Amino acid sequence: MTxxxxxxxxxxxxxxxxxxxxxxxxxxLYGVAAIxxxxxxxxxxxxxxLALLTRIIAIALLVLSLDLVTGYCGxxxxxxxxxxxxxxxxxxxxxxxxxxxDPLLMTLGGVFAGAVAGLVCGIVMLRAHGLPQLVLSIAxxxxxxxxxxxxxxxxxxxxxxxxxxxxxxxxxxxxxLFGHTAYFFGVVLLLIVxxxxxxxxxxxxxxxxxxxxxxxxxxxxxxASPHKALIKIYIISGAVAGTGGALSAISTQVVALDALxxxxxxxxxxxxxxxxxxxxxGALVGTVIFMLFEDFVSAANPFHWLTMVGALLIAVVLFAPxxxxxxxxxxxxxxxxxxxxxxP
Amino acid sequence: MSAxxxxxxxxxxxxxxxxxxxxxxxxxxxxxxxxxxxxGAGKTTFVNLVTGALKPSSGEVRLxxxxxxxxxxxxxxxxxxxxSFQVTRLFQDMTPAEHVGLAVLQRTGKSxxxxxxxxxxxxxxxxxxxxxxxxxxxxxxxRKVREIAYGQQRLLELAVALALKPSVLLLDEPAAGVPxxxxxRIEEALANLPADLAVLMIxxxxxxxxxxxxxxxxxxxxxxxxxxxxxxxxxxxxxxEAYLGSYANAGLKA
Numbered sequence: 001m002t003x004x005x006x007x008x009x010x011x012x013x014x015x016x017x018x019x020x021x022x023x024x025x026x027x028x029l030y031g032v033a034a035i036x037x038x039x040x041x042x043x044x045x046x047x048x049x050l051a052l053l054t055r056i057i058a059i060a061l062l063v064l065s066l067d068l069v070t071g072y073c074g075x076x077x078x079x080x081x082x083x084x085x086x087x088x089x090x091x092x093x094x095x096x097x098x099x100x101x102d103p104l105l106m107t108l109g110g111v112f113a114g115a116v117a118g119l120v121c122g123i124v125m126l127r128a129h130g131l132p133q134l135v136l137s138i139a140x141x142x143x144x145x146x147x148x149x150x151x152x153x154x155x156x157x158x159x160x161x162x163x164x165x166x167x168x169x170x171x172x173x174x175x176x177l178f179g180h181t182a183y184f185f186g187v188v189l190l191l192i193v194x195x196x197x198x199x200x201x202x203x204x205x206x207x208x209x210x211x212x213x214x215x216x217x218x219x220x221x222x223x224a225s226p227h228k229a230l231i232k233i234y235i236i237s238g239a240v241a242g243t244g245g246a247l248s249a250i251s252t253q254v255v256a257l258d259a260l261x262x263x264x265x266x267x268x269x270x271x272x273x274x275x276x277x278x279x280x281x282g283a284l285v286g287t288v289i290f291m292l293f294e295d296f297v298s299a300a301n302p303f304h305w306l307t308m309v310g311a312l313l314i315a316v317v318l319f320a321p322x323x324x325x326x327x328x329x330x331x332x333x334x335x336x337x338x339x340x341x342x343x344p
Numbered sequence: 345m346s347a348x349x350x351x352x353x354x355x356x357x358x359x360x361x362x363x364x365x366x367x368x369x370x371x372x373x374x375x376x377x378x379x380x381x382x383x384g385a386g387k388t389t390f391v392n393l394v395t396g397a398l399k400p401s402s403g404e405v406r407l408x409x410x411x412x413x414x415x416x417x418x419x420x421x422x423x424x425x426x427x428s429f430q431v432t433r434l435f436q437d438m439t440p441a442e443h444v445g446l447a448v449l450q451r452t453g454k455s456x457x458x459x460x461x462x463x464x465x466x467x468x469x470x471x472x473x474x475x476x477x478x479x480x481x482x483x484x485x486x487r488k489v490r491e492i493a494y495g496q497q498r499l500l501e502l503a504v505a506l507a508l509k510p511s512v513l514l515l516d517e518p519a520a521g522v523p524x525x526x527x528x529r530i531e532e533a534l535a536n537l538p539a540d541l542a543v544l545m546i547x548x549x550x551x552x553x554x555x556x557x558x559x560x561x562x563x564x565x566x567x568x569x570x571x572x573x574x575x576x577x578x579x580x581x582x583x584x585e586a587y588l589g590s591y592a593n594a595g596l597k598a
Contacts, residue, residue, distance in 0.1 A: 021464040218433040223421030
């Protein structure tokens with residue numbers, strides 16, 4: 001009797017495991033499909049504005065990287081652009097000073113430099129908590145900015161880094177004036193990063209990070225070190241931000257000091273809050289909406305567009321505190337519960 | 345048989361204020377010890393010293409004959425000293441299965457893995473299911489913690505601690521805040537703890553102490569004033585003096 005119930009419960013546990021796994025894969029595929037559809041729609045709708053779309057992708061990578069530390073781990077930072085800019089300068093310097101013009105190698109350089117910058121920022125910032133931590137992040141981004149400004153023989157200083165030359169992608173696709181190649185390159189980079197991050201946030205490590213955000217003391221009582229985990233997420237975050245920076249350097253073929261600025265960091269945080277923290281889609285949605293809104297409104301009313309951006313932000317924070325994506329998700333799940341369906 | 349857990353001449357002073365004064369105790373595998381004492385006796389400080397949250401002024405803590413006084417809190421957990429919390433500290437947005445799964449992964453050194461999901465890993469989930477089943481939480485495995493009752497959260501706290509396979513378990517008021525109707529299930533869970541586990545329970549509820557503990561230690565003003573059988577504790581003059589009345593009466597009734 002007991003044996004029988006045991007075996008049936010094991011079997012049902014197994015089917016529920018298979019179902020869970022199928023659910024994960026299905027949601028991943030939906031996510032990838034959504035990105036592909038939006039990217040294709042952008043390509044069809046704004047064929048003359050691919051530079052903007054590519055810039056959106058680069059910034060989306062920055063916001064995703066910020067989501068990892070802020071959304072998933074609860075580390076408040078206003079210095080994330082330090083990692084983005086490090087990636088951009090590394091990719092640019094490889095080409096401008098070392099003649100390494102292969103876009104893939106330049107991207108790898110950006111990933112590596114971003115990861116190293118992430119490690120450095122992580123080590124410094126994680127010494128503190130809360131407000132002091134936030135101040136440290138601001139100090140760091142100013143230091144990075146000032147360093148890039150002073151090392152002008154390497155970075156071009158306030159004139160920006162120019163002289164970036166690109167070989168064709170895979171030796172086949174020239175980076176054309178209209179930005180077709182850069183756009184496709186960006187979309188593929190985003191898809192790869194998105195897929196990898198989905199795996200990471202769902203992994204044991206991702207769960208550990210969520211735990212750290214809620215209660216580091218509890219995590220310590222489990223025998224795990226929050227500090228070690230946060231350093232690790234900072235390195236991953238740096239690699240993602242560095243990818244975005246490299247993409248920005250490759251697509252525009254210049255790197256300006258803005259890439260390392262406090263303003264860029266703060267804007268990234270605004271985009272993340274707008275879309276919704278703690279979800280990869282939130283980061284993407286926030287970036288796309290903020291940057292398109294900025295583009296349209298500044299074209300329609302060049303004098304008051306910042307006012308409008310401010311109004312949008314206030315509206316979201318007041319009426320949709322979970323961000324646009326988070327709120328839509330809540331509404332959808334509330335409706336699903338009303339109609340009696342249950343989530344798998 | 346040698347002691348699995350030893351505290352030797354532990355002392356802690358904040359400035360001139362001595363809160364833990366020369367405390368020594370040792371526990372064998374399978375011991376069931378209750379640590380009691382009036383408010384302000386230094387129980388919390390003692391727990392913090394033992395778990396590594398505080399550094400002692402002098403003295404030593406040993407786990408399975410290894411001195412751990414210089415080892416941090418996470419290192420002590422990894423060496424088998426696990427604590428539960430007086431006020432439940434769980435992750436509100438996570439499920440019981442995720443809690444226990446995280447603990448199992450941490451114990452087996454897999455909590456830093458960047459891929460895969462434990463919910464689809466049979467090796468981890470079998471242990472998770474088994475533990476939740478033993479504590480009567482299996483049906484709630486995939487509910488969010490915020491949706492389950494406080495008594496069940498206390499049981500989950502116990503499940504998380506057990507998932508770490510401790511050799512010494514520090515229970516900080518395991519039944520605190522639980523409605524009377526649910527304390528039975530907590531006591532049942534406590535009675536079913538692994539036989540070779542050494543358990544040190546910090547508790548106020550004397551009924552629970554007398555039912556659970558085979559040995560009682562009384563802490564007052566940072567010093568151990570009694571260490572012996574539960575039956576003798578209420579007869580002890582110093583304990584009566586430290587406590588005054590009400591608790592001692594509860595003990596006599598039981």
